[in-house]
Structures are given as C-alpha cells and as structure tokens.
Amino acid sequence: MSPSPSPSPSPTMEHVAGEQLEERAARLYSRHLEGVWRRVDRLFARLMLGQWLFAIAISLFFSPYAWEGKAREVHVHVYAALFLGGALSAFPIALVWLRPGTALTRHVVAISQLLWSALLIHLTGGRIETHFHIFGSLAFLAFYRDWPVLLTASAMVVADHYLRGLYWPESVYGTLSPESWRLLEHFFWVVFIDLVLLFSCRGALREMREMAERRAVAELASEREQQKTRELDRALTELRDAQEHLIRVEKLAAVGQLAAGVGHELRNPLAAVRNAHAYLSKRISRLEEVTTDPRVPQFLSLMDRELNTCGRIISDLLDFARESPMSVQPCPLRPLVDEAVGVVPSREGVRVLNEVPEDLPVPLLDREQFRQVLINLVQNAVEAMPAERGGEVRVRAEGGDTTPLRVRVEDNGSGIPEDVLPRIFEPLFTTKSRGTGLGLAIVATRVQRHGGTLHVTSEAGRGSEFLIQLPPSVAAQAA
Amino acid sequence: MSGSAVSARYARGVLIATGLLWVVAVFGGMAALSHYATTPGESRESPARWPKDSALHPTPGRAQLVMLAHPRCPCTRASLGELEQVLAKAGGRAEAHVLFLRPEGLEKEWEKGELWQRAASIPGVTVREDVGGVEARRLGATTSGHVLLFDSEGLLRFSGGITSSRGHAGDNTGRATLEALLSQPEFVAEGRHPVYGCALEGPDERLAVGALP
Numbered sequence: 287m288s289p290s291p292s293p294s295p296s297p298t299m300e301h302v303a304g305e306q307l308e309e310r311a312a313r314l315y316s317r318h319l320e321g322v323w324r325r326v327d328r329l330f331a332r333l334m335l336g337q338w339l340f341a342i343a344i345s346l347f348f349s350p351y352a353w354e355g356k357a358r359e360v361h362v363h364v365y366a367a368l369f370l371g372g373a374l375s376a377f378p379i380a381l382v383w384l385r386p387g388t389a390l391t392r393h394v395v396a397i398s399q400l401l402w403s404a405l406l407i408h409l410t411g412g413r414i415e416t417h418f419h420i421f422g423s424l425a426f427l428a429f430y431r432d433w434p435v436l437l438t439a440s441a442m443v444v445a446d447h448y449l450r451g452l453y454w455p456e457s458v459y460g461t462l463s464p465e466s467w468r469l470l471e472h473f474f475w476v477v478f479i480d481l482v483l484l485f486s487c488r489g490a491l492r493e494m495r496e497m498a499e500r501r502a503v504a505e506l507a508s509e510r511e512q513q514k515t516r517e518l519d520r521a522l523t524e525l526r527d528a529q530e531h532l533i534r535v536e537k538l539a540a541v542g543q544l545a546a547g548v549g550h551e552l553r554n555p556l557a558a559v560r561n562a563h564a565y566l567s568k569r570i571s572r573l574e575e576v577t578t579d580p581r582v583p584q585f586l587s588l589m590d591r592e593l594n595t596c597g598r599i600i601s602d603l604l605d606f607a608r609e610s611p612m613s614v615q616p617c618p619l620r621p622l623v624d625e626a627v628g629v630v631p632s633r634e635g636v637r638v639l640n641e642v643p644e645d646l647p648v649p650l651l652d653r654e655q656f657r658q659v660l661i662n663l664v665q666n667a668v669e670a671m672p673a674e675r676g677g678e679v680r681v682r683a684e685g686g687d688t689t690p691l692r693v694r695v696e697d698n699g700s701g702i703p704e705d706v707l708p709r710i711f712e713p714l715f716t717t718k719s720r721g722t723g724l725g726l727a728i729v730a731t732r733v734q735r736h737g738g739t740l741h742v743t744s745e746a747g748r749g750s751e752f753l754i755q756l757p758p759s760v761a762a763q764a765a
Numbered sequence: 766m767s768g769s770a771v772s773a774r775y776a777r778g779v780l781i782a783t784g785l786l787w788v789v790a791v792f793g794g795m796a797a798l799s800h801y802a803t804t805p806g807e808s809r810e811s812p813a814r815w816p817k818d819s820a821l822h823p824t825p826g827r828a829q830l831v832m833l834a835h836p837r838c839p840c841t842r843a844s845l846g847e848l849e850q851v852l853a854k855a856g857g858r859a860e861a862h863v864l865f866l867r868p869e870g871l872e873k874e875w876e877k878g879e880l881w882q883r884a885a886s887i888p889g890v891t892v893r894e895d896v897g898g899v900e901a902r903r904l905g906a907t908t909s910g911h912v913l914l915f916d917s918e919g920l921l922r923f924s925g926g927i928t929s930s931r932g933h934a935g936d937n938t939g940r941a942t943l944e945a946l947l948s949q950p951e952f953v954a955e956g957r958h959p960v961y962g963c964a965l966e967g968p969d970e971r972l973a974v975g976a977l978p
Binding site: 348349350351352353354355356357358361362363366369370373374377380394398401404405408411412413414450453454456457459460461462 | 783784787790791794795798799801802803835837838839840842843866868870871898909929930932933934935936937938941963964965966967968969970
C-alpha cells in the first residue's frame with residue numbers, strides 16, 4: 287500500500303499567505319524608507335546649521351571689511367553669510383522640523399544645499415577646492431535614496447551655471463565669450479556623478495526591499511510560532527486543569543474509600559470503648575466497687591488510647607482531604623525539627639538526633655505543613671525500629687541559599703521491603719496493623735507543594751533514608 | 766467644511782507663501798551677491814607712457830609691471846594669487862612691483878599685514894608702500910588689484926584687473942591678456958580689463974581729486 291500524500295495548504299491558503307507576505311514586506315519597506323528619509327532630513331538640518339556657522343566664520347575671518355582708502359565698512363560677504371546663509375538654512379530646517387520625511391522637504395533641502403555650494407564658492411573667492419562641495423552635496427543627497435531629489439539638485443547646478451554663463455560668463459568659464467559646449471562639459475560631469483549615485487541608490491533600495499521581504503518572512507514565522515505557543519499554553523492549562531480535576535476526583539474516590547476504611551477502623555476501637563463504657567457504667571452504678579476493681583483504670587486507659595487512635599485516623603483523613611493554602615515565611619529548620627521530634631512519642635531504646643546545622647540558611651516554608659512532614663517522617667522512622675532492638679533516627683540538612691536545600695531523615699531500622707518500596711507514597715497503602723496509609727502520601731503532597739522532591743532509599747535490615755530536596759527559591763536565605 | 770480641513774488649507778497656504786518668499790529671497794540674494802562680485806571698481810585714465818615723476822626707478826630697457834593694492838582688501842588676495850601665476854609664466858621678462866597704499870594720517874607699518882607678506886613671498890616682486898596713494902593717482906589706479914604693464918619703451922600695454930570678479934580666483938581674460946603680452950611682446954590686444962576690488966581712495970579723497978572721467 288502506497289503512503290498517503292502529506293496534507294498541503296490549499297491554493298487559496300497559499301495565495302492568502304503570499305498576499306500577507308507581500309503586504310507585510312511592502313509595509314516594512316515603506317516604513318524603513320520613511321525612517322531613512324527622516325534620518326537624512328535630520329542630518330541635513332544639522333548640516334545646514336553647520337554650513338551657516340561655517341560661512342559666518344569664514345566671512346569674518348577672510349573678508350570682515352571692505353575698504354575705501356582708510357575707511358572701512360562691514361564686507362558684503364559678512365551680510366551674505368549672515369542673512370542669505372540664514373535664509374538658505376532656515377526654511378529647510380523648518381521643514382525638517384514641521385514636515386519630516388516628505389518629498390517637499392527633500393526637494394527644498396536639495397535646492398538649498400546646492401545654493402549653499404554657490405554661496406560657499408563666493409565666500410571662499412571661487413577656490414577650486416570649494417567646487418567639490420557640489421559633488422559632495424550630490425553624494426550627501428544620495429543618502430535619501432530618492433532619485434528625483436538628485437534630479438532637482440542637478441537641475442539647480444545646471445540652472446546656476448547657465449544663468450551665470452549668460453550674465454557673468456567670466457566668473458564661470460574664465461572668459462567673456464565661452465564656447466557653447468562649455469556648459470555641456472560642466473553638465474556632463476554632473477550627469478556622470480548622478481549616474482554613479484543613481485546606481486548606488488538603486489542598489490541600496492534593492493537591498494532594503496530584500497531585507498523587508500526577509501524580515502516579513504521572519505515576522506510572519508514568528509507570529510505563527512507565537513500563535514502555536516499560545517495554543518500550546520492553552521492546551522497545557524487545560525491539561526493542568528484536567529489533571530487537577532482528576533486528582534480531585536481521585537482524591538474524592540480515595541476519601542470515599544477511606545470513609546469505608548475509617549468506618550472499619552473506627553469500629554474496633556469504638557467497640558472496645560463501648561464495652562469499656564458498659565463495664566464502667568455498671569461499676570459506677572455500684573460506686574463502692576469502683577475503687578477496688580483493678581479493671582476500672584485499665585478500661586479508662588483503653589478508652590483513652592482508642593479515642594486517640596480515632597482522633598489520629600480522623601486527623602490524617604482531614605489532612606489528606608483538605609488543601610489548605612500555602613503560607614510561606616522564613617522558617618529556621620533546626621527549631622522546627624526540635625518541635626517535630628518533641629511531638630513524636632518516644633520509644634525506649636530509640637534515639638532521635640537533630641543534626642541540622644545551626645547556621646543553615648533560613649528557608650521559606652509553610653511552617654505548619656512542613657512541621658507535619660517532619661513529624662510523619664520521624665514517626666515512621668521511629669516505628670521502623672524492630673521491637674527487639676533500639677536504634678537511631680537522624681535528621682540532617684545541608685545546602686540552602688543559592689543551592690538546593692537537602693533534608694534527610696535516616697534510620698537504622700529494619701528497612702522497607704523491595705516489593706513495598708514503590709507503593710509507600712500511595713494513599714491508603716499501609717503495612718501497619720493500625721495505620722491509615724495516609725502519612726507518607728501527605729508528606730509527598732506537601733513536599734511537592736513546596737516545589738520540592740521526595741526520594742527514598744532503603745536496604746532491608748540496615749535502614750532507610752528519606753531525602754527532601756527543596757529548590758533554591760525555597761532554600762533562599764530569608765531577608 | 767470641517768475645522769481641521771480649514772486649518773489644513775490655512776497651513777498649506779502659509780507654507781506656499783513662505784516657500785515663495787524664500788525662493789524670492791534666496792534667488793534674489795544670490796543674484797545680488799553675484800552682481801556685487803562682478804561690478805568693477807571705478808576707473809580712471811592711466812598714462813600712456815611711464816610717468817617720469819614716478820617714485821619707482823625702473824631699469825632702463827626693461828618692461829615694468831606694477832600692481833597697486835590696498836593692504837587690507839580681502840579681494841586683493843585673489844589678485845596676488847593671479848599675479849604669482851602671471852610672473853611664474855613671465856620668466857623675468859618684466860620688473861614687478863606691488864605698491865601697497867598707506868593712506869595719509871595712518872601710522873607706519875599699517876600696510877605691512879598678511880597681504881604684504883603674501884606679495885613679498887612672490888619671486889621677483891618688489892614690494893613698496895605708496896604713502897598717500899601718490900603713485901596710484903600718478904598711474905590712474907583707483908581700485909585695489911589694478912595692474913599696469915609698460916613695455917621696455919615705457920609704453921602702456923595693459924591696464925586693468927587680473928581677476929574675473931571681486932576676490933574670485935581662476936582663469937580670466939585680464940590675466941590671459943597680461944600673460945600673452947608678457948610672453949609675446951609683439952602680441953596686439955585690447956590691454957584693458959575691469960578691476961575688481963576695494964577702492965584705493967576714500968570718499969573724501971575722491972571728492973578732492975574731482976569727478977572721475
């Protein structure tokens with residue numbers, strides 16, 4: 287059987303994507319070009335100001351006064367630099383400020399810049415070097431990448447030469463009757479530089495267009511990726527919600543199952559309490575026998591013990607079923623371990639050692655929940671000691687601050703059988719005759735809510751180690 | 766019509782008016798500047814022969830080239846540049862003098878500024894002061910940069926400026942004519958050219974001399 291062809295976008299979709307790409311590329315190209323125009327506008331505004339100051343400086347330095355014998359007056363060049371130069375610069379600067387990036391501004395800048403060439407040539411006494419200002423200006427105007435601007439500027443050069451050649455031919459050609467081709471000669475060199483600059487402009491525009499197309503492709507791809515990421519995030523959120531819902535459902539099922547177990551578990555202690563109560567009731571009706579009957583204190587003790595058992599079953603059940611909100615705060619670990627050890631009923635021959643360093647960085651914990659974690663682990667460890675011998679339970683801790691905080695509860699008890707080990711964190715799983723199977727499930731849930739992990743290693747006959755690892759954010763030194 | 770459309774039309778009108786004003790101002794200004802630059806100084810008739818009462822003592826049988834200059838005239842900078850080129854090509858065919866005006870009543874050394882140094886640095890040029898503009902009047906020069914060429918017979922061959930406009934360096938008919946006259950003594954040409962530069966005489970002196978021809 288031949289493989290089925292992979293699905294491909296329909297021609298309509300391809301057409302729409304192509305149109306989107308084209309439209310995006312055109313928009314990016316146009317935005318880039320306008321940015322270039324505005325940037326070059328600003329550049330010219332600064333140049334206009336600079337040229338004005340330069341013109342004033344050279345007129346003051348080289349031709350401050352015109353003389354008639356010993357009489358002097360301010361030279362026309364100074365006025366020209368000040369007022370004509372000022373007018374030449376002011377209008378384009380105003381347009382750059384008021385209408386940046388427009389064609390009008392660019393063309394006025396071009397006219398003004400070429401008139402600046404003429405003025406500077408005047409002010410520097412027609413120095414041949416100053417004539418290079420014309421070609422420099424054309425090159426500068428090419429920064430606009432707008433060929434009509436070059437045409438305007440070149441037309442200004444040609445018009446200026448034509449009119450000067452007509453009225454003051456000697457100032458342009460050095461002779462009173464220049465040959466007709468002299469204008470064409472000047473014109474030729476302007477056209478030559480124009481062609482070079484036009485070629486350069488065209489190349490720059492082509493590069494900009496290609497760049498816009500590449501950027502449009504990248505942007506569209508990025509947007510598609512972002513869309514996918516958003517969809518993935520939404521799916522993950524839905525999955526997380528479904529998972530939480532499932533956990534709640536499972537928990538409810540577990541609670542239902544637990545209720546049955548609790549009913550079963552409570553039946554025996556309650557029966558014992560009922561019998562003890564019946565017995566005590568009879569005896570109390572004959573008060574004189576109360577003090578002499580040794581079974582009275584024995585039944586009272588039994589009632590107390592069984593009621594405690596009932597209380598613990600109910601407490602575990604509530605701890606597992608309820609999800610109280612986290613309330614983290616800086617919580618020194620060593621005193622918390624002391625407190626937990628103090629709560630756990632002691633056993634003869636079993637020593638519980640708190641080896642948490644006093645200078646351990648203070649972690650951020652939900653004090654009550656983590657205390658319960660420590661109580662359950664220490665109690666399990668104490669109960670793991672075989673009845674025939676004593677043992678030691680050690681609580682240790684290391685790390686913290688910028689590194690993960692590791693808390694270990696070790697015992698040298700009988701260890702956990704291999705077949706039991708994978709199930710010890712399952713709710714309601716217990717190997718104890720009077721256990722609820724909720725202690726370690728509560729520990730695992732609470733460690734997880736602190737963002738940590740819980741691992742257990744055990745060796746039959748040598749003991750077990752429960753390792754809680756909390757991330758640096760929790761382990762951070764509290765301020 | 767909405768308010769924004771009216772204000773847009775108003776702004777457009779202001780822009781067009783400003784633009785027109787600007788065009789008139791800058792093109793008018795450029796034209797005025799060009800007119801100023803190409804307007805020659807006043808002229809007076811120069812003597813047809815070397816004046817015998819001249820304070821300069823030319824070597825007999827040698828052509829004499831004299832430039833009358835105002836020591837502080839910025840336009841004369843270009844005239845001196847052109848003179849240097851003329852003399853470089855002339856190859857010592859004439860004795861060259863640059864006479865710098867020192868108007869009456871001014872202290873000594875007033876004329877010895879940047880232009881004096883510039884003229885003195887041109888090979889083959891003798892630089893002298895012209896106190897009170899006596900030599901200038903004798904040679905009929907009223908504008909700074911005025912050059913006169915007398916041939917070895919003492920006949921005037923050229924009188925005028927050697928720049929194309931005020932303070933404007935570069936090729937011009939005056940310099941070309943002078944170069945031709947120096948390199949080919951038999952060359953026949955209209956030995957005149959307008960002089961562009963500052964006036965050598967002040968308004969009062971001009972009145973004292975009388976109306977110019």
